[in-house]
Amino acid sequence: MSGRSASPALRRRLWAALGLAALLVVPHLPWGQYVLHLIVLMLVWACVGTAWSLMGRFGLVSLGHGAFIGIGMYGVGLLWNTYSLTPWLGIPIAVAAAVLVGLLIGYPSFRFQVVGHYFALVTLALGEVVRLSVIAARDFTGGSLGMTPKHAADEHVSWFALQFSNKAYFYHFALLLWLVVLWLWVRIDRSKLRTALEAISEDEIAAASIGIHVTRTKLTVTLLSAGLTALGGILLGQYNMYISPEWSGIGVSLQVVFASIVGGMYSLWGPSLGAVLTIALNESLRNAFGTRLVGASESIYGLLLILFIIFMPNGIYGGLAAWWNKRRGPPAPTPGADAPSSASSR
Amino acid sequence: MDFFDIYLVEAMLNGVLLGGVLGLLALGLNLIFGVVDVVWIAYAELVMSGMYVVYWLHAFGVPMVLAGLAAMAVVAVMGLAVHQLIIAPILNTPPINQLLATGGLLFFLQNFATVLFSAEFRNTGVSLPSLRLGDISLSYSRIIAFGVAIAGVLGLYWFLKKTFIGAAIRAVAQDRQVMVLMGVDTRKIYLVTSAIGGALAGLAALLLCLQIDVHPFIGLQYGPITFMICVLGGLGNMLGGFLASFIIGQIISIVGFSISQDFAYVVAFLLFILVMFVRPEGILKRRA
Numbered sequence: 001m002s003g004r005s006a007s008p009a010l011r012r013r014l015w016a017a018l019g020l021a022a023l024l025v026v027p028h029l030p031w032g033q034y035v036l037h038l039i040v041l042m043l044v045w046a047c048v049g050t051a052w053s054l055m056g057r058f059g060l061v062s063l064g065h066g067a068f069i070g071i072g073m074y075g076v077g078l079l080w081n082t083y084s085l086t087p088w089l090g091i092p093i094a095v096a097a098a099v100l101v102g103l104l105i106g107y108p109s110f111r112f113q114v115v116g117h118y119f120a121l122v123t124l125a126l127g128e129v130v131r132l133s134v135i136a137a138r139d140f141t142g143g144s145l146g147m148t149p150k151h152a153a154d155e156h157v158s159w160f161a162l163q164f165s166n167k168a169y170f171y172h173f174a175l176l177l178w179l180v181v182l183w184l185w186v187r188i189d190r191s192k193l194r195t196a197l198e199a200i201s202e203d204e205i206a207a208a209s210i211g212i213h214v215t216r217t218k219l220t221v222t223l224l225s226a227g228l229t230a231l232g233g234i235l236l237g238q239y240n241m242y243i244s245p246e247w248s249g250i251g252v253s254l255q256v257v258f259a260s261i262v263g264g265m266y267s268l269w270g271p272s273l274g275a276v277l278t279i280a281l282n283e284s285l286r287n288a289f290g291t292r293l294v295g296a297s298e299s300i301y302g303l304l305l306i307l308f309i310i311f312m313p314n315g316i317y318g319g320l321a322a323w324w325n326k327r328r329g330p331p332a333p334t335p336g337a338d339a340p341s342s343a344s345s346r
Numbered sequence: 347m348d349f350f351d352i353y354l355v356e357a358m359l360n361g362v363l364l365g366g367v368l369g370l371l372a373l374g375l376n377l378i379f380g381v382v383d384v385v386w387i388a389y390a391e392l393v394m395s396g397m398y399v400v401y402w403l404h405a406f407g408v409p410m411v412l413a414g415l416a417a418m419a420v421v422a423v424m425g426l427a428v429h430q431l432i433i434a435p436i437l438n439t440p441p442i443n444q445l446l447a448t449g450g451l452l453f454f455l456q457n458f459a460t461v462l463f464s465a466e467f468r469n470t471g472v473s474l475p476s477l478r479l480g481d482i483s484l485s486y487s488r489i490i491a492f493g494v495a496i497a498g499v500l501g502l503y504w505f506l507k508k509t510f511i512g513a514a515i516r517a518v519a520q521d522r523q524v525m526v527l528m529g530v531d532t533r534k535i536y537l538v539t540s541a542i543g544g545a546l547a548g549l550a551a552l553l554l555c556l557q558i559d560v561h562p563f564i565g566l567q568y569g570p571i572t573f574m575i576c577v578l579g580g581l582g583n584m585l586g587g588f589l590a591s592f593i594i595g596q597i598i599s600i601v602g603f604s605i606s607q608d609f610a611y612v613v614a615f616l617l618f619i620l621v622m623f624v625r626p627e628g629i630l631k632r633r634a
Contacts, residue, residue: 061446063449109622116440117385118577120445121622122618124573125574125618128570129616132608132612132615136609250566251453254452257449258450258453294460294461295458295459295460295465295562296461298453298454298456298457298460301457302456303450305447305450306432306450306454309436309450310432313443
């Protein structure tokens with residue numbers, strides 16, 4: 001460490017501290033409730049997208065993450081409404097349920113080598129199972145009309161029911177979850193798990209032959225992803241104070257995938273960038289067209305996805321990172337921002 | 347409940363009729379998968395587009411049959427466009443990319459239909475009487491749909507077996523690398539296949555128009571179950587797909603009759619997941 005310029009590690013920490021300070025100031029800035037609402041949504045979708053990409057970037061493309069969102073929100077919502085069980089207990093139960101479902105789907109899938117688009121279709125079916133089960137059990141879930149969590153005695157701040165009228169509370173929860181997801185991403189990125197997963201996504205049989213436990217390795221990220229996605233779903237349910245089976249449908253599951261791909265599912269910041277962009281796009285189109293053109297923003301969204309898959313499979317962040325590295329000459333290996341191994345080659 | 351319940355028989359017969367339509371839906375998707383080796387996840391949205399063609403032409407006084415033919419033509423052209431614009435550029439990338447790109451198409455078609463036609467439920471207003479056999483009543487629209495679906499399947503079978511281009515399509519499905527060496531232009535085969543797949547979606551659209559309302563999100567109801575059927579039968583295996591559609595049709599009808607319609611779909615999807623684990627190649631193994 002030379003005296004004049006701080007070491008890279010120290011500089012990184014300084015930037016991280018600055019960034020965190022800025023993030024903590026955000027809810028206190030004088031923008032209205034609407035902007036804060038959008039920021040909360042962006043953060044929650046960033047969590048879910050990053051959680052999805054934990055699997056997606058290793059070729060484990062799930063089209064059924066809505067299932068975990070639904071299990072999370074209905075788990076907490078039903079326990080609260082029927083048994084008045086506080087979310088403090090409901091959350092661990094719901095997350096455990098999501099992880100268990102992830103295990104029930106993941107273990108046989110990986111054991112029997114259900115890969116590629118077969119895995120995508122199995123997860124798609126899982127989303128439908130959750131959505132239709134909620135609708136079928138309409139006697140106590142409210143069916144396709146959805147349901148509203150019972151209001152706590154204190155309308156404004158109830159730590160027991162985790163219901164808050166002030167959006168700033170949810171901002172902090174979402175921020176915390178987001179940081180946890182990012183931290184897990186970095187942990188995986190620096191671990192042997194990542195190398196193993198990359199090997200598996202290149203060639204599963206070869207990976208197994210050099211001693212990688214394929215099923216266990218894939219299961220680790222899958223269960224992590226399922227649990228974190230359920231947490232995102234719980235957050236959404238508590239925040240919106242309304243839950244519906246459509247959260248488990250193919251529409252939501254695909255939106256998670258889209259945002260992550262557009263942002264760049266191979267890089268740490270990509271899915272978050274995608275969440276910010278898609279919500280910003282959605283809202284600006286809605287403000288521009290109002291209710292006259294319902295569906296316009298989603299149409300543009302769909303077109304963008306097609307274009308991204310064809311021309312920029314690494315997403316905006318991945319594309320920018322590649323361009324930046326090329327400009328700077330020899331690439332500085334930044335964890336997470338490197339090129340993917342399988343899904344974009346050739 | 348008696349062992350022999352007349353309404354259960356009615357449910358089972360309706361299941362057979364449902365199976366016919368599902369079989370036709372699965373057929374086009376299966377053909378494209380078998381030949382081009384791509385899953386069009388937006389297939390049900392192409393059917394939805396065809397349903398709007400039928401609906402609007404019928405609303406302007408075009409007879410149902412002509413409207414159906416027009417829908418077949420329009421969706422066939424859409425099929426060509428899907429292949430040429432979306433699939434062809436990424437044909438050699440990992441299959442999951444193609445699946446996701448057509449996922450983008452799914453979103454686009456659904457929401458563009460909402461922009462154009464609003465989310466209203468629209469009915470062609472064609473109502474056909476019911477056939478009564480004792481206590482059993484079957485709607486004629488379902489019987490017609492079943493008949494046309496069977497005719498469509500037989501027609502495709504004849505085309506693949508008896509025509510030169512049909513033989514070329516089957517050959518490409520068996521080995522796409524070798525056929526290039528034999529001087530077959532696979533790009534042309536892919537285009538023809540995509541157009542036929544589209545036309546079959548158009549035919550399915552006509553049949554669905556007789557039974558249900560048109561709606562931009564109708565694909566969400568039929569899309570997932572169509573994939574399940576194709577995979578159950580073994581993706582690309584048309585006979586297997588047809589058999590699977592009757593199995594699924596029976597499950598939906600019988601469970602729907604004895605418990606509830608939503609639960610019936612839950613059972614169908616769970617069965618699908620189980621079959622994927624036990625027999626990922628489908629109920630009928632694809633012949634090499």
